[in-house]
Amino acid sequence: MSGQIIGLQDWFATPPGRYLLAWEQAQFDEAVADIFGYHALQLGATEIDGLRSNRMPHRWLALSDPLQQPARAALFTDFAALPFAANSLDLVVLPHALELSPDPHATLREVERVLVPEGRVVICGLNPASLWGMRQRRAHLYRKLGFGEFFLPEGGEFIGYWRLRDWLRLLSFEVESGRFGIYRPAVRSEAWLERCRWMDTAGERWWPIFGAVYFLVAVKRVRGMRLLGAEWRRATARATAPVPLAGKVHKAEHAD
Template identity: 70%
Template sequence: MQQWLDTPPGRYLRDWEQAAFDGTVSDIFGYHALQLGLPDIEALRSNRMPHRWLGLQPDEQARGLRPHLVAESHALPFEANSLDLVVLPHSLELSLDPHATLREVERVLVPDGKVVISGLNPASLWGLRQRRARALQKLGFGHEFLPEAGEFIGSRRLRDWLRLLNFEVEAGRFGCWRPALSTEKWLARYEWMDRLGERWWPIFGAVYFVVAVKRVRGVRLMGSPFKRPRKMATAPVPVTNRGHKIQHRKDAT
């Protein structure tokens, strides 16, 4: 995936996603944030949380001297309910067990913490070309357009997974509507499709972008937790005053 991002379509996709992450995470507040995977996209660079980490898989490498930690996506070295934000740039589709990765994200997020996910859309021109290329490869022809690693996870399928883990989808969008072309020259010729795609065929963008919030159901108290003490029935009590006259009163309870 990292090598593919250096190709013309990879740079086109990376630029769109970088802008999408920048505009989204800048308004998410807290103390601890984690980007899991794909260091070529600096998904947290516009976020202002004081503690931000880049988590990489054992087979990934961070370019330059960016500080990072190495961890399996299904076993993150963080306590439960400790992170305010987790961003997953293509991390689920590149994971060997995307279900386990998403469950681990749910574990480490605080209640009302947010996860931001990007992924390749199988219902797009890019997805169609990838499926066609894989079919031809089985016959010994051609090569794949998208990275060989990873599998498509559709936007609707992802939303179902999030719902099962008590996430609430807060926002979603698609991007990159240009055809699956390999050269920068031909990609530039179809720039007009980006201007029209969001309005006329939004769900066919090559990439989707989802923001979800972790919801924790509260415990509902049945009835009032405090019971008023019952009033004791009292009878008149004779009281002798200084004049040796007998009066009656009721004790206050």
């Protein structure tokens, strides 16, 4: 299987796809706007511009499928072997890149390798414990029986929110924020999606962990390392300032 879900681009053009895309784009715009540094990378999902509100001078889009024809410049690479030095990137965003990857563990380990200490990773993924996830599992069962169709694109494997947090913790990431979204039922009609608009507000209040998609921001921690602020310069200046020597002062007084 390639690193991309079959039919993902076409699915994003459907009513539920546009609904999902709008929510995720808004989350990325808000999350990355105030993350500072020099080098940022997005892995996959050309339909989402996860870095458009970020102001880092060097931003890249990486894709794993050379057959794709992205609308903007991109580099093609294996997500498990990124062409960046260790500790060289300040931000990596992964819109569905893990669930679309043939080896999500290797992809996440590679993200940890290329991020600088205190660098951030921003991830969104489909939630298996949701109405959309349940409909997709039902479709897999029906397909084995010879009928039925998928609501979401067929490829890829859902990764649960808490499972992903465990993976991040094992790699010494600390989750800074996490949230769920998309509470309308798994329907294809735009009219029915609009009729169920009220479920977004109700879902955030009454059943937040059952949103169709989750979104989280995590920071790479390095044990035993503490970043120094501007205060260290003042401390260094005090330490290197000339200090009068008591012996020299004493000799000068004796000579008088």
